[in-house]
Amino acid sequence: RIDQVVAWEALDSRGRPTVACRVTVSGGSSGRAVVPSGASTGSYEAVELRDGGHRYGGKGVRRAVEQVNTVLADAVRGLDTAEPDAVDLLLEELDGSSRYARLGGNAVLAVSVAAARAGATAAGMSLARWLHGPGALPLPMPMINVISGGAHAGRAIDVQDLLVIPLGAAGFTEALEWCARVREEARRLALAAGHGAAVLVADEGGLGVPLGGNAEALDLLVRAIESAGFTPGTDVAVAIDVAANQLWTGDGYELGSEGRTLATAELVDEIAGWVARHPVVSVEDPLHEDDWDGWAAGTRRLAGVQVIGDDLFATDPSRLAEGVRRGAANAVLVKVNQNGTLRGARGVLDDAQRAGWATVVSARSGDTEDDWLADLAVGWRAGQIKVGSVHRSERCAKWNRLLELEATEDTTFTNPWREAAV
Ligand code: PGA
Ligand code: ZN
DSSP, rough: OOOEEEEEEETTSSSOOOEEEEETTTSOOEOOOOOOOSSSSSSSSSOOOOOOSSSGTTTTOHHHHIIIIIIIIHHHHTOOOTTTTTTHHHHHHHHHGGGTTTHHHHHHHHHHHHHHHHHHHTTTOOHHHHHSSOEEEEEEEEEEEEEEEEGGTTSSSSSSEEEEOOOTTTTOOOOHHHHHHHHHHHHHHHOOOOOOGGSSOTSSSBBBBOOOOOHHHHHHHHHHHHTTTBBBBBTBEEEEEEOOOGGOOOOSSSEEGGGGEEEEHHHHHHHHHHHSSEEEEEEEEEEETTHHHHHHHHHHHTTEEEEEESSSTTTOOOHHHHHHOOOOOOOEEEHHHHHHHHHHHHHHHHHHHHHHHHEEEEESBOSSSHHHHHHHHOOOOOTEEEEEOSHHHHHHHHHHHHHHHHHOEEEEEEEEEEHHOO
């Protein structure tokens, strides 16, 4: 049973405050969690409680920490962590407002994750095993950022993420090594082309260089796949996160790196052109979060491509249901801090899988050295995980955790593409 809940203010990978929390249960076992924070956030996400004022430019989280140490601690004390949903159900009920505006999504998530960790520790299991139950643990296929743009890289290019998916890899260890090899080649090619800034890293560890626009950046990525010794599309494929919310001006999509503004149909045409010319197998947030009709038409247009809703769904069950009804996408990005609790985020993941959709568990651009996300991706059988690049330790913490699980537990490797092909 929960004995003690203590929160404090920690820093995320951008040097901004975030909520950290430790939950201790009777018998002395404890669980700790630090929560992440996005930059290209959607309007429908759980609300972060921030202090305002001068400290940390208004981004302090002392109020959220105070909520945990008082209201939330009092509420969850005595609950049994062996009941995985008990804490989350209570947190959901306690807030009562929409999207945790009252308690703070950052406060609520910290308690939710720390309690789950305490439950797993008390049961003598990894969090992945505790969430999964018996049987081989399915390690997810990684989707790894190589080139960054948009809000994560000073708009060096407009598209937020150009990523690789190592479709042909036989296991997680190999998958990671292949992606690291491609990133290294991309860096080498960018430097050779005179982009000295390729030695620096963007918010998620990718190359944040203005490579001459979006299509040119895609070209460079495909050349990097080839020069790393892989066959594009067979061994290693490309994924794109357009993060179109960030490009939407109210009456068009502004591609600043190319000096063009596109209408909805033109942006879909542009993306369809990228898909036709390059081995792109996955496209995230091709349009902004309120264009349901555009999404449905775009998903039909991009038939055969994994179309992922991130800001569109904001890990919200009613938005996902709307998307399934409309055929607005065929995959969902699951970010637990968009939802607020583990139970809530897992519900969205399960709903999506029941609808036959793919699921990708994702970190945030402001993340931490904490690695619980890796255990969620495995324990929830997500199939895919997106954490950023293979640079920066807040990214590698998750990759390293998956390597640890592969080395220490009974695991299998999930390859949604190979399974789809057979
Ligand atoms: P964010 O970016 O964490 O800044 O929202 C991640 C993403 O868009 O997938
Ligand atoms: Zn996204």
